[in-house]
Every structure is written in structure tokens, then in C-alpha cells.
């Protein structure tokens with residue numbers, strides 16, 4: 225049985241982070257669908273099953289390049305979200321000593337000490353200067 229499975233999986237892409245994520249989300253939605261009234265129950269259930277099917281399609285796929293590209297895209301996206309949450313956490317921790325401003329031109333977040341009155345802030349990234357009360 226195990227050997228048969230190994231033979232079947234030979235030359236197939238296998239499990240990656242994106243497929244794991246899709247499986248978790250579709251299973252979660254599947255559970256949620258049980259608590260919904262009809263006809264939403266049926267629609268959400270079918271959507272979840274199709275999504276889960278997509279995860280299996282990816283696992284058994286023989287198109288390695290395409291699956292790798294999708295997974296890389298997903299990992300980049302996930303990292304961006306993680307970074308954003310990390311930044312929010314840091315901002316919250318430092319809220320008593322610092323204020324945070326977004327650069328009006330490049331949108332990067334700048335940290336300045338609190339309670340200095342009106343100051344001129346120069347963006348470290350793009351050099352844009354703007355004034356803010358801290």
C-alpha cells in the first residue's frame with residue numbers, strides 16, 4: 225500500500241505551504257458551513273469542497289514549475305502580512321516614547337520621538353521632508 229502510494233506520487237509535486245494553507249482554510253469553511261441555514265449551507269459547502277479539491281489538484285500536479293511559482297507568490301504574500309503585523313506590534317510597544325508617520329511620498333513608516341513639538345521630518349528612504357507635531 226505504502227509502496228503503491230509512493231509510486232503514484234512519483235513525479236508529482238506533493239504538499240507545499242500553499243496547499244497546506246488551502247486545505248486548512250477549506251476545512252475551516254466546511255465546519256462553518258454546517259452552522260449556516262440553507263441555501264447558504266449548500267453553497268458554502270460546495271465552495272469549500274471545490275477549494276479542497278484545488279489543494280489536492282496542486283499536490284498531485286505534475287507541473288512543478290507552475291506550482292512552485294504559485295507557492296513562491298503565496299510565501300511572499302504571507303511574509304508581507306507577517307511584516308505588517310510585526311510593525312503594528314512594534315508601534316504599539318513603542319507608542320509611549322515614539323510617534324509614527326507615513327512618508328507622504330513613498331509611504332514608508334517613520335519613527336520620531338514623542339513630545340518634541342512641531343518638527344521637520346526627513347524620510348530616510350526617499351529624502352522627502354514634511355512637518356508634523358509630535
Ligand SMILES: [Zn+2]
Nearest residue numbers: 327330347350
Ligand atoms: Zn519617503
